[in-house]
Amino acid sequence: MSAEAGETGENHWADLERRVAALEEAVRGWGRPGGPGHAGAGPVGEQEPSGPQAGAAGAAPSSASVPEPEVLWALKGLHERVEDPGAVMLLGHVLLPSGTRAEWQEGALSAELLEAEWQDCAEALASLGHPVRLSILRRILVTPATAQELVGEEGVGTSGQVYHHLRQLTAAGWLRSVGGGRYEVPVARVIPLLAIILGARR
Structure with missing residues (x-):
């Protein structure tokens, strides 16, 4: 360029x-x-x-x-x-049931997004493409949880399967490990995650 x-x-x-x-x-x-x-x-x-x-x-x-x-x-x-040609904005503010407050605003020109390398987003998006992982994320947004607590949830699978899902979500940045072996959604990912769910419902 x-x-x-x-x-x-x-x-x-x-x-x-x-x-x-x-x-x-x-x-x-x-x-x-x-x-x-x-x-x-x-x-x-x-x-x-x-x-x-x-x-x-x-x-x-x-x-x-x-x-x-x-x-x-x-x-x-x-x-x-x-x-024109316009821009896209991502913004929101939420107080989660866990007590975590997330406020986020981000914007980009549409031309910039169309010129970007979308394949760089593949890992983050692909990690969400599993019903159990989405259930895990929703559960953890409500209250941070350990792997063993997640195993007790209906439909999430065995401990081995849960750990596999947690590794994938952590590697993609949707989860992080905190004290006591608990997992949480990073604050910077709360609004983007909810926005993806909102967009997918259309």
Whole structure:
């Protein structure tokens, strides 16, 4: 790649970072009383978007599941800050049943993603392609667990099979071993993992 092309890419990325920072600042105001995303009946976080209407442009909002007055407020904010060919954002904040809080925001230009080496993501994605591993991840998101505790769960298999799944998930970065032989999902992977599950449900 030429020096000129490299400088152009850096400029685009710097511009995206500035715009993402502006979007992040705007997002902070959605749940404030009187703010664009304030639902009136309580914090926006208590009314989670669900189903196709949460992400499909033009879909009718459901008053029981999405914050008013706008359903696609995050998408609208991204449109206002990033020109075509556009960008993709990954963001979320959750408080897991275990007490772990995860907050994450990440963005990339669509052109950058289309030019990337997707095969580099194969290991991380392939490790999720097993029903038992997904069950293990969901269980550990609720409460970190040891291998023996997982063996006691219905349908996860023998101890040897459980250890095999744990090794695969750990090697791919979806799990890490913590004190007492327990496994947990790294905080930096919580939102990306939930986003993958959300996307796969469409």
